[in-house]
Amino acid sequence: MKTIKEKHSLVMRWTHWVNFPILTVMIWSGMLIYWANDEYKITIFGHTYVRFFPDWFYNLLHIPARLAEGMAFHFLFMWFFTLNGIFYVGYTIISGAWRELVPQKKSWKEAWLVLLHDLHIRKMAPPQNKYNAAQRIAYTAIIVMGIGSVITGLAIYKPVQFYYLTWLCGGYHFARIIHFALTLGYVFFFVVHVVQVIIAGWNNFRSVISGFEVVNEKPKTATKE
Amino acid sequence: MSEPKKHTKPDTEAAVQKQINRRNFISFTTFTVLGVAAYGGWRKLYTSPIETLGITGEAHKPLRRALNKSELFFRNFFSNNHLVKTYPKSMAAKVVRKNTSIGADSRLDAANWRLQVKRISGEVLNITIDEIKALPKTDLVFDFKCVEGWDQIQHWGGVRFSDFVEHFGLHPETKLDYVGMETPDKGYYVGLDMASAMHPQTILAYEMNGLPIPVPHGAPLRLIIPVKYGIKNLKRIGTISFSNRRPHDYWAEQGYDYYSGL
Numbered sequence: 001m002k003t004i005k006e007k008h009s010l011v012m013r014w015t016h017w018v019n020f021p022i023l024t025v026m027i028w029s030g031m032l033i034y035w036a037n038d039e040y041k042i043t044i045f046g047h048t049y050v051r052f053f054p055d056w057f058y059n060l061l062h063i064p065a066r067l068a069e070g071m072a073f074h075f076l077f078m079w080f081f082t083l084n085g086i087f088y089v090g091y092t093i094i095s096g097a098w099r100e101l102v103p104q105k106k107s108w109k110e111a112w113l114v115l116l117h118d119l120h121i122r123k124m125a126p127p128q129n130k131y132n133a134a135q136r137i138a139y140t141a142i143i144v145m146g147i148g149s150v151i152t153g154l155a156i157y158k159p160v161q162f163y164y165l166t167w168l169c170g171g172y173h174f175a176r177i178i179h180f181a182l183t184l185g186y187v188f189f190f191v192v193h194v195v196q197v198i199i200a201g202w203n204n205f206r207s208v209i210s211g212f213e214v215v216n217e218k219p220k221t222a223t224k225e
Numbered sequence: 226m227s228e229p230k231k232h233t234k235p236d237t238e239a240a241v242q243k244q245i246n247r248r249n250f251i252s253f254t255t256f257t258v259l260g261v262a263a264y265g266g267w268r269k270l271y272t273s274p275i276e277t278l279g280i281t282g283e284a285h286k287p288l289r290r291a292l293n294k295s296e297l298f299f300r301n302f303f304s305n306n307h308l309v310k311t312y313p314k315s316m317a318a319k320v321v322r323k324n325t326s327i328g329a330d331s332r333l334d335a336a337n338w339r340l341q342v343k344r345i346s347g348e349v350l351n352i353t354i355d356e357i358k359a360l361p362k363t364d365l366v367f368d369f370k371c372v373e374g375w376d377q378i379q380h381w382g383g384v385r386f387s388d389f390v391e392h393f394g395l396h397p398e399t400k401l402d403y404v405g406m407e408t409p410d411k412g413y414y415v416g417l418d419m420a421s422a423m424h425p426q427t428i429l430a431y432e433m434n435g436l437p438i439p440v441p442h443g444a445p446l447r448l449i450i451p452v453k454y455g456i457k458n459l460k461r462i463g464t465i466s467f468s469n470r471r472p473h474d475y476w477a478e479q480g481y482d483y484y485s486g487l
Contacts, residue, residue: 001238001241002238002242002245004241004244017256017259021267025267033374034374036372036373036374037371037375039375067373068283068284068476068479068480068481071482072291072292072480072482075291075292075295075482076287076288076291076292076295079291079295158299158302158487159368159370159487160307160308160451160452160487161299161307161486162302163307163309166310171310171368172368172370176374206249209253210248210249211248211252212248214245
């Protein structure tokens with residue numbers, strides 16, 4: 001028989017969906033800023049494999065020559081991004097929801113088994129509650145990355161007033177590199193996340209909007225009656 | 226007796242399904258409504274009017290308000306005890322990066338150059354470069370930061386703005402909120418809040434890498450203000466004035482944050 005199984009709290013769903021458009025605006029406005037000094041590339045043994053970013057990419061998204069506008073958007077939405085993050089982290093700590101989220105000792109070993117299962121190499125996935133081991137690691141990592149973006153962001157936004165943050169990030173120059181690399185991390189996370197959500201199916205997706213999953217329970221209740 | 230039992234099972238199943246449908250409907254409707262509202266809000270912001278050109282310009286009105294509010298918030302963290310990191314002279318760049326010469330691209334008439342200081346009394350001081358060089362010199366090797374995102378360790382030498390103020394008795398002027406600086410041709414101009422101008426690392430520089438500043442870098446006297454982005458580091462200073470209102474500012478007129486503090 002069908003039953004409703006509560007899965008995601010309202011706060012988790014709210015902050016998740018609020019974060020999505022805010023982070024999108026942050027990444028977009030970040031690109032408007034980055035364009036003005038787009039020096040990062042991946043070079044191995046003198047050969048450049050990736051240049052961030054090629055001209056066709058900039059032109060496609062209308063990035064060029066909008067530095068001032070990018071900064072103005074970035075320094076407004078940084079507030080929403082940070083406040084939403086504080087709200088989520090605060091709730092997760094106080095409600096105890098972190099117990100279902102933060103990796104456990106066994107998660108590091110189990111995450112491999114989850115990966116092998118997802119790649120159809122292994123038949124059985126380890127038993128799980130709300131999140132499996134790989135999810136625990138990924139979803140905790142993305143929160144840590146978010147905190148990292150705020151800290152590296154402040155380190156390059158006010159490097160004199162928050163000199164200790166800049167020092168913590170390895171200096172102004174390096175803080176900007178981390179800030180950029182974290183953004184690439186979000187994009188990578190997003191791609192994997194969306195693929196996984198599609199594979200996981202409707203019931204899972206619905207739970208991040210409605211809060212519950214529908215499970216079929218063996219009709220034990222009938223005998224009790 | 227058995228009849229109600231038969232009924233309860235389908236009833237509960239139907240009740241559960243009803244609840245599923247109800248909760249789906251409420252949450253998906255809310256989700257859609259909020260999603261559409263968020264998109265509408267975004268479009269409104271994205272197409273919001275550009276401010277009319279005054280002291281600041283070119284920014285969307287709400288975004289300019291946000292920049293000014295953020296300034297007020299982050300000003301709370303400003304302190305003269307927060308110093309920009311300094312480096313040994315050996316780390317300073319030999320080839321110093323230069324972005325623009327706006328306001329300093331005409332021929333420099335070095336012999337007739339004077340620094341004009343407009344006092345609030347109306348009096349105008351005309352100060353020669355030698356008078357400035359006679360004041361105590363401060364060397365500063367720091368990481369110069371451009372609003373574009375690049376940074377470079379540079380070595381500048383000159384007189385602290387606060388020492389300059391002290392020497393010329395400009396204390397009444399420092400009671401005002403802002404300092405304005407302009408190139409002699411008025412082609413480039415910046416406005417600075419008094420706290421940033423009086424920061425112990427703000428200097429009126431006449432040396433770069435231990436030599437007189439070359440013309441492209443702002444000879445004979447330029448502003449070096451490490452608590453601001455490069456856009457505030459005016460080259461070839463012509464006049465200095467004081468005001469309680471924001472003096473006009475070249476890049477703030479073009480959509481950049483007026484404060485631009487680091």
